[in-house]
């Protein structure tokens with residue numbers, strides 16, 4: 001993949017996600033908002049692709065057919081963890097073996113890594129590819145709704161974070177998922193606000209978007225994780241739709257907070273892991289895992 005493939009890769013990703021949304025769950029599938037690509041989604045996808053091309057050039061691949069880009073896969077490698085950030089084939093070309101070839105290419109970038117992580121949509125073709133590549137499929141819970149503000153507790157020991165908290169975030173990552181996010185924290189820090197908890201009993205952090213949804217959370221114990229999640233939810237604007245995605249049964253601490261906050265649960269997709277158990281307490285990022 002090269003920089004000038006980004007626009008076509010983004011367009012085919014949008015088309016593929018629209019089809020997943022139409023054929024699996026019409027509401028709530030993470031990814032681009034329904035309808036034509038919004039300027040915000042276009043800009044975020046482009047900057048994210050540039051980030052991976054800069055830091056993981058050997059993990060970024062496209063498939064060409066008839067001179068057009070028809071598939072894209074982007075993988076990252078942080079410490080000894082390999083993760084799949086994007087994996088899409090244009091709807092007109094799906095089911096013909098292009099996805100298998102792309103996955104082989106990006107898995108080549110996992111050489112030397114001990115563990116692997118992927119977040120899968122509900123597309124049965126994706127699940128088939130991931131299991132055949134040796135990943136264990138953990139079904140995931142997706143949570144959504146508006147926060148019942150009367151349920152918000154007073155939370156202590158959580159503060160706004162900044163670039164000076166990079167080492168703390170990396171250290172919690174290493175303890176919980178066995179690998180730091182490193183440069184990905186720089187990217188996320190530029191996009192979203194960071195909440196940090198650093199106490200005598202443990203530490204953790206949460207990346208929160210403008211709707212109050214946690215985009216990534218890691219903590220050294222459940223109590224700190226719950227405090228961070230409540231603090232994120234408290235930052236959701238009145239009436240905003242909040243999402244907490246990609247929870248396995250290992251994240252009951254988050255399910256309990258979500259239920260107390262009046263949010264609702266459903267199931268969709270998988271957390272796919274190789275040579276590791278679901279990290280906990282942990283809420284992964286869809287793109288940075």
Ligand SMILES: CC(C)(COP(=O)(O)OP(=O)(O)OC[C@H]1O[C@@H](n2cnc3c(N)ncnc32)[C@H](O)[C@@H]1OP(=O)(O)O)[C@@H](O)C(=O)NCCC(=O)NCCS
Nearest residue numbers: 016088089094095096097098099100120121123124125126
């Ligand atoms: C997932 C995706 C990238 C795979 O690419 P692809 O080119 O369709 O994949 P392939 O054709 O190589 O493989 C698909 C496999 O599913 C099988 N398959 C096709 N339709 C299927 C269906 N409805 N149910 C189950 N399996 C199906 C195919 O037989 C093939 O398996 P095989 O090679 O062992 O015979 C592509 O389908 C896609 O973009 N899906 C929508 C976006 C998405 O969900 N991406 C994953 C993000 S995590």
